[in-house]
Amino acid sequence: MLRGAVSAQPPLLSPLSLSLQAGEPLVVIGETGSGKSLLAQALLGTLPRELAASGSLWLDGTEYPLHTPANRQPLWGRRMAVLPQEPWLALDPLMKVVKQVGEAYRLVARSGAQASRQAAQADLAQLGIAAASEQLPGKLSGGMAQRVAFAAARAGGAPLLIADEPTKGLDAVRVSEIGDMLLKSLAETPRAGLLVITHDMALARQIGGRLMVMCKGEVIEQGETREVMAAPTHPYTRRLIAAAPEAWPEVPRSMCDAPAESSSRKAIIRAEGLTVARSKQPLLRDVNLSMSNGEIVGIQGVSGCGKSSLGDALLGLLASREGQVLRDDVAMHYQKLYQDPVAIFPPYRTLGRLLKDIISRHRLDDGELPGLMERLALAPELLARLPGQVSGGELQRFALLQLMLIKPRFIFADEPTSRLDPLVQQEVIAQMVAMVREQGMALMLVSHDTALLRKVADRVLVVEEGRLRELTCDGW
Incomplete structure (x- = not known):
């Protein structure tokens, strides 16, 4: 559960409260600048230095004050993990794929060297990218790089996964694959929580669960994803859904x-x-x-x-x-x-x-x-x-x-x-x-x-x- 805000002059993220239940995904949508990524950064303790968060994060009954970001660093990879919107920036460009995932097992999960490599190879095979295990990240497609980042993020067994715009730049098939991957992880990880930040309406529908709509740093509508998508009550939510290309008017060709x-x-x-x-x-x-x-x-x-x-x-x-x-x-x-x-x-x-x-x-x-x-x-x-x-x-x-x-x-x-x-x-x-x-x-x-x-x-x-x-x- 999170209670808090991100402060600046004026405040960038208004005070809000949210709860994330085990086994139920929470999807956050909104336009660029609405505060979605600030919310993720406040949770993780990775806000820019010029910004400060107030309030508290409660994780499995333990309180973590948001104004001290260092208290969340020991949680990274072990209790909470992030799937970034730019996987190439999260991966070491000079380290082969299997070694990167194996390093996450070795340093975060504290596995031995041989066990870490075997676990990494098994993860890559399960994700359908075993053939890329000896490649450098720069040789991978966007979808492949995102799956490598996913494998590394999950290596430490963190029950809470925050996926921040995980499908940017991917084709419809890859978007669906990432959605399936997130839902499968949620189902297979004990007491797992999943927070997905996206502007992709198709991904939001696929993930389901609960939906939270943000606009200018405020939560303006929330509810079951299927219900909000079918019958939005706030004018902004209606505009956001209507802006999806399938709702555009036809133009002369x-x-x-x-x-x-x-x-x-x-x-x-x-x-x-x-x-x-x-x-x-x-x-x-x-x-x-x-x-x-x-x-x-x-x-x-x-x-x-x-x-x-x-x-x-x-x-x-x-x-x-x-x-x-x-x-x-x-x-x-x-x-x-x-x-x-x-x-x-x-x-x-x-x-x-x-x-x-x-x-x-x-x-x-x-x-x-x-x-x-x-x-x-x-x-x-x-x-x-x-x-x-x-x-x-x-x-x-x-x-x-x-x-x-x-x-x-x-x-x-x-x-x-x-x-x-x-x-x-x-x-x-x-x-x-x-x-x-x-x-x-x-x-x-x-x-x-x-x-x-x-x-x-x-x-x-x-x-x-x-x-x-x-x-x-x-x-x-």
Whole structure:
């Protein structure tokens, strides 16, 4: 049970109380900045130094005051464990998978060296990733890395597991796998408790149990997950659920609705007989495609199938093994919108300075900046902040702002909203679609979300067994 708050000026997390019953999962949902991760950090004792928590955590009848985070460090791995939203950051990049999980058994569970390695190998086999046991984390897909992090987190036998956005960036199959993994662990661990923080409505429904909805640091609705999802009472909860792509309104599809018109459009980019490979391993073969102005093409496929590599080849960031890519303009007009915007912003330059640099470097019109910021709901005061001082949704909108200033002909958007909550995702996608239609550019949109692509794409290409297969409009 937790009673407490996270303090700042003003308070970031209002006083709240919650209880976690053995065998019953608790799911916490809410948009970016609502206080979900602060709640997890307060429980674990990992809040940033400038923040302080008040109140108490009661765990199996023992009280742990929240204002002294050091009192929870002896509990890590043994009584409470965390499954992080960024598994690659939690894993040692220079240590092989089996050794990392084995080290958790050795240091946390106090097992011997041989017993630790055997237990680690058994865990990896049970999770279906035995073949990756001698790999480094950088060689793993997102789903595989998350399963390794799960194995390491559970090695100490901690009864309380806190999963903080455990499915960010994963395809629907991997999301379901993580959900099954969490529920199985809950069922098999004696007196286990499970707290899942997520913005993924499908995962929330799969986990079930009880649901807590947070908004601006406050709990605004809670109850049985199935009941809240079916009949939310708070207006914010209704907005949050309605922001899921399956609830979006249909939009006109230029290529499906007007094939005759599309045939007369000018091709902005073409690929002919393209073979794409990484580390001498072919991913895609004999790719032939063409995209015209005003067109949105969706790309689907399981993690690791070559979607990102296709985009890099189209942009000239990855040399193709065979075939050619034909572009009708200069390289600057072919741009990429990354899945993780943190990767493209220098961490120690303010966002305002970065935008000024881009405007100066490419001789752009700085008079457009205020209007574009207002359109993207970006407050002017954010320009004085560093990239790490804004939310993920705000940073992704700044990445989109850069592209709106440059006005490219073609954008390859690589899972640009998979790390965003439903409300921010809906806003970002709406702005991207509007930009395509207004500026006459072409957009290739990679997404694991079938419902999202069905709502916005003119056509969808699926990567299957090294080939691109196009879905017909009637087929989706």
